[in-house]
Amino acid sequence: MYNKLEYLNCMVSLLIQNPKLSLRIRTIHICGASVLNDAWAITAAHCVHDVELKPKMITLRMGSRYRTKGGLIVPVTQIYNHPNYNAETMNFDVALLKVSDRSFRRNDLPVKPIKLPTFSATMSDNMxxxxxxxxxxxxxxxxxxxxxxxxxxxxxxxxxxxxxxxxxxxxxxxxxxxxxxxxxxxxxxxxxxxxxxxxxxxxxxxxxxxxxxxxxxxxxxxxxxxxxxxxxxxxxx
The missing domain is CATH 2.40.10.10 (Trypsin-like serine proteases)
Known part of the structure; x- marks a missing residue:
């Protein structure tokens, strides 16, 4: 992948608590996620499948192009895996992350929600x-x-x-x-x-x-x- 000064403002880093780490470094990056609006982010279900009932283990670093510093850490309040998600086949590999209302609305950070596709939008080859x-x-x-x-x-x-x-x-x-x-x-x-x-x-x-x-x-x-x-x-x- 290429490294540029500009970066995708919808993108956040998904962090999980790791009890094996020191108190100074309590979380590690496991996946990416995208901001949808003030209160929702989206990621793959396989990233959070094991902690769906433990949302307090997940936080999101928003507003920084750096994986381990900068921006703001936002706690996740609810995790919703797609009801048809299959961990063996990876079918329906999507999850929604709920945060407190307006958590993603920050004028001092470069965070911008990304638009979702329309229903059944077609996708051409070699796009x-x-x-x-x-x-x-x-x-x-x-x-x-x-x-x-x-x-x-x-x-x-x-x-x-x-x-x-x-x-x-x-x-x-x-x-x-x-x-x-x-x-x-x-x-x-x-x-x-x-x-x-x-x-x-x-x-x-x-x-x-x-x-x-x-x-x-x-x-x-x-x-x-x-x-x-x-x-x-x-x-x-």
Missing amino acids: AAIVSGWGHQSSSLHILSAELKYTTVYTVDQTACNKSLSAHGGITNAMFCAAARNTDACQGDSGGPIQRNGTLIGLVSWGIGCADPYYPGVYTRLSYAPIRSWIKLLTKL
């Missing part, structure tokens, strides 16, 4: 989109990035992607694929946004390695009606 996060720089270098990075990937034909990943369970209508040469989302980027023209079209979900030429990355399709309607039901967006 450029931007994916971002603080994840690993490569599948062999297991070090999180200190600064937010982003890169451009391109959507992949659904049938072709399903065939490429057939040995790994394939993909469903709740997913789509994107790829590019020598660049990709990686571990630590999960739950973060993939966006096009300022619209959040998906979330980083799963993949085989990182930037593997044989395996595109897999993303949660937010325009899929059973997902989009659930988001609207909870957030009114």
Whole structure:
């Protein structure tokens, strides 16, 4: 991924409490998330599945391009995994994070909600989109990035992607694929946004390695009606 001075203002770092860490460093980055409005953020369900009933373990760092400093730490008050989420198949890999009202409304921080796609919005093949996060720089270098990075990937034909990943369970209508040469989302980027023209079209979900030429990355399709309607039901967006 590339590192630029500008960064995506919808993006927040999802932190989890780790009792093994010292009191000085109580939380670690596990995933990315995106701000939807003053009180809601969205991420991948696999990021928070194990702590859905323990929202106090999750906080969000907003308004900073740095993973471990700056901005403001916001506590999460409720976690909602999609009711159809399947941890084995990664189907319906989406979760909503509720924070106190107006927690994301800050004039002193560069935080801006991102627009959701319309219901059943179509997605053409080879469409450029931007994916971002603080994840690993490569599948062999297991070090999180200190600064937010982003890169451009391109959507992949659904049938072709399903065939490429057939040995790994394939993909469903709740997913789509994107790829590019020598660049990709990686571990630590999960739950973060993939966006096009300022619209959040998906979330980083799963993949085989990182930037593997044989395996595109897999993303949660937010325009899929059973997902989009659930988001609207909870957030009114």
